[in-house]
Amino acid sequence: MSRVYNFSAGPSMLPLEVLETAQKELIEFGTSGMSVMEMSHRSPVYDAIIKETEANFRKLMNIPDNYKVLFLQGGASTQFAAVPLNLMKTGKADYVVSGQFSGKAFKEAKKYGDAKCIATSEDKTFSYIPEITPDMVREDADYVHVCYNNTIFGTKFPEVPNVGDKVLVADMSSCITSEPVDVTKFGVIYAGAQKNMAPAGLTVVIIREDLMGNAREDIPTMLDYKTMADNDSMYNTPPCYAIYIAGLVYKWALENGGLEKMKERNEKKANILYDFLDNSTLFKATADKKCRSMMNVCFVTGDADLDKKFCKEAAEAGFVNLKGHRSVGGMRASIYNAMPYEGVEALVEFMKEFEKNNK
Numbered sequence: 363m364s365r366v367y368n369f370s371a372g373p374s375m376l377p378l379e380v381l382e383t384a385q386k387e388l389i390e391f392g393t394s395g396m397s398v399m400e401m402s403h404r405s406p407v408y409d410a411i412i413k414e415t416e417a418n419f420r421k422l423m424n425i426p427d428n429y430k431v432l433f434l435q436g437g438a439s440t441q442f443a444a445v446p447l448n449l450m451k452t453g454k455a456d457y458v459v460s461g462q463f464s465g466k467a468f469k470e471a472k473k474y475g476d477a478k479c480i481a482t483s484e485d486k487t488f489s490y491i492p493e494i495t496p497d498m499v500r501e502d503a504d505y506v507h508v509c510y511n512n513t514i515f516g517t518k519f520p521e522v523p524n525v526g527d528k529v530l531v532a533d534m535s536s537c538i539t540s541e542p543v544d545v546t547k548f549g550v551i552y553a554g555a556q557k558n559m560a561p562a563g564l565t566v567v568i569i570r571e572d573l574m575g576n577a578r579e580d581i582p583t584m585l586d587y588k589t590m591a592d593n594d595s596m597y598n599t600p601p602c603y604a605i606y607i608a609g610l611v612y613k614w615a616l617e618n619g620g621l622e623k624m625k626e627r628n629e630k631k632a633n634i635l636y637d638f639l640d641n642s643t644l645f646k647a648t649a650d651k652k653c654r655s656m657m658n659v660c661f662v663t664g665d666a667d668l669d670k671k672f673c674k675e676a677a678e679a680g681f682v683n684l685k686g687h688r689s690v691g692g693m694r695a696s697i698y699n700a701m702p703y704e705g706v707e708a709l710v711e712f713m714k715e716f717e718k719n720n721k
């Protein structure tokens with residue numbers, strides 16, 4: 363077997379143990395006589411799978427009973443529309459634009475009402491997180507939307523932004539389950555699962571119950587949180603197989619110490635990489651120190667040709683997908699939960715060598 367260290371931003375690495383379990387269960391799940399891929403989503407066997415997946419996710423994230431968990435499709439990008447369609451009651455919502463995805467979310471919301479950008483870090487190519495204070499939020503805004511971890515620029519909110527008593531909505535696609543979060547501080551949390559939880563095709567939404575049932579009349583049925591909640595995410599066929607894999611990933615995370623432990627591991631991984639970058643004569647981290655992401659570490663040499671050479675040689679050495687997002691260039695090492703410490707350690711060793719050889 364020759365699995366590489368895969369630093370892809372998403373779809374990304376899954377824990378090897380999870381893949382091995384999936385492999386063992388691929389052709390016949392339990393004594394069901396069939397693969398999870400071949401099952402009716404309404405069968406008792408599948409019902410047990412989705413219920414266990416949800417139970418483990420709730421346990422892992424410590425999700426209170428007054429929040430619903432929805433397993434949806436369409437990616438985080440579909441949530442950019444679903445959020446305003448479900449939550450804009452007065453027609454006003456405030457957005458923090460701290461990167462490309464939050465920019466897209468803002469743009470989408472403007473189609474459905476009076477969306478306002480209350481803070482942005484665009485002036486410095488999104489290399490920092492703007493400070494948010496309750497007085498910045500409009501009194502009659504229905505919610506405040508943030509992207510908690512900016513996958514492309516490698517920044518993360520250092521703490522939950524203070525929006526007073528406003529409903530806080532967060533896109534957590536690239537940091538969900540990377541560390542404990544206090545779910546009660548949020549009205550809605552959503553995430554495309556392909557970064558840190560599952561293969562592509564599944565989108566997870568965590569929503570406080572009282573926020574449902576106020577959607578616009580003309581909302582597409584498939585985007586209405588209430589419809590999805592009332593039908594236990596089975597209004598139509600859910601992404602069955604991705605949900606099953608997510609279930610294995612949640613079980614893996616619980617067996618490996620839960621989110622406290624995930625945080626500890628992730629900090630350790632991010633720290634050796636950032637420490638190296640901060641002391642390097644060749645490489646430089648691009649994100650502001652106060653709001654660096656533990657999941658997506660962005661860096662440059664300052665020379666686009668050298669960046670290219672680095673990515674090429676790294677790939678040859680078994681460190682793949684280190685190229686930065688096509689919109690920003692440079693490099694990005696995505697080091698989600700499934701990336702072992704040894705992978706980051708080996709990358710740092712490789713970077714040291716590269717630095718020596720390219721003085």
Ligand SMILES: *Cc1c(COP(=O)(O)O)cnc(C)c1O
Binds near residue numbers: 437463513533
């Ligand atoms: C990847 C990503 C998205 C887009 O997700 P899709 O599932 O491809 O729609 C949105 N927001 C963030 C923060 C992401 O990392």
